[in-house]
Amino acid sequence: MLSGDIQNNKLRILGKLTASLIHEIRNPLSAIKLNLDLIKMEGNLLSKDVLESVNDSLSATDRIEYMVDSLLSFARVVTHGRENISLNKITLNAVDLLAVKATKYGVQIKHNLDENLIYVYADENKLLQVILNLITNAIESCEENNGGKIVIKTLYKACKDGGKVHWIIEDNGSGISKENQKKIFEDFYTSKENGTGLGLSVCKMLINEQGAEIDFESKLEVGTKFKITFSVNRMRKLYETENSSNR
Ligand SMILES: Nc1ncnc2c1ncn2[C@@H]1O[C@H](COP(=O)(O)OP(=O)(O)OP(=O)(O)O)[C@@H](O)[C@H]1O
Ligand SMILES: [Mg+2]
Structure with a gap:
C-alpha cells in the first residue's frame, strides 16, 4: 500500500x-x-x-x-472526494514513505505537530501527493549539505475570521535564487538533470483545488520554507455546500 x-x-x-x-x-x-x-x-x-x-x-x-x-x-486527475482528515496523520505517513530516501541523502526529518490538531476538510490522497512532492524537493535540495535537516510543522492559529491551519515544511538546503523563485511553479521548470519540473505545479494545482493556498520563502545557501494555509471558514463553507445536497 x-x-x-x-x-x-x-x-x-x-x-x-x-x-x-x-x-x-x-x-x-x-x-x-x-x-x-x-x-x-x-x-x-x-x-x-x-x-x-x-x-x-x-x-x-x-x-x-x-x-x-x-x-x-x-x-485527467481523478477526484476522490473530500473528508475531514488529520494533517498529522498524513504528515507521519509521508515521512514514513520517504524515510529511505532521506537516509540515502543523509537528511534528518523532524516534525513538530500541533497536538490539538486539527482536521482539514480535503482530499486525503491529494494532500499526500503534495507533501510527498514537497519533502522530496526538500531532501533533494540538501544533496550537498552534510547536515541536511527538514522540519515539518502543523499549527492552528485563531483569528477573527475563523482561524487558519498552517502546514509548514522547512529545509536547510540549497535555497532558491531570487531569479529562480519566479519560475518554480511553472510547468517544466527544473534545475535538476532528471527532473520533470512538474512537481510544484502539480502541488499548486492540487492545493488550489482544495481551496487552500501555498507560498514559500527562500534564501540562497540558507534554505527554503513552504507554507500551505487552510482557512477554517472556507473549509466550513465547502463542507456545507458539498454535504447539504446529499441530505
Ligand atoms: N525545497 C527546495 N529547495 C531548493 N530548490 C527547490 C526546492 N523546491 C523546489 N526547488 C526548485 O524548484 C524546481 C522545480 O521543482 P519541481 O518539484 O516542480 O520540479 P523538480 O523537482 O525539478 O522535478 P520533479 O519534481 O519532476 O522531480 C526544482 O528543480 C528546484 O530548482
Ligand atoms: Mg520536485
Missing part, C-alpha cells in the same frame, strides 16, 4: 505530462485536418489517386484525434 502511494504520485505527474503533450498535439492536428478538408473540397480538380490519399490522410487524422481524446480523459 505504501509503495502504491509513491506509484500514484508518479502516475499523477505522468498524467499531467500527458495532458500537456496532448494539448500541444491537438492544435496542429486540427490545422492539418482543416487543410485536408479544403483540399477535398477541390475534389473535381484532383486525380483519383490524389483524392484517395487525401481521404486516407483524413481517416488517419480522425484516428489520431480519437486516440488523443481517449488519452486525455484517462490522464
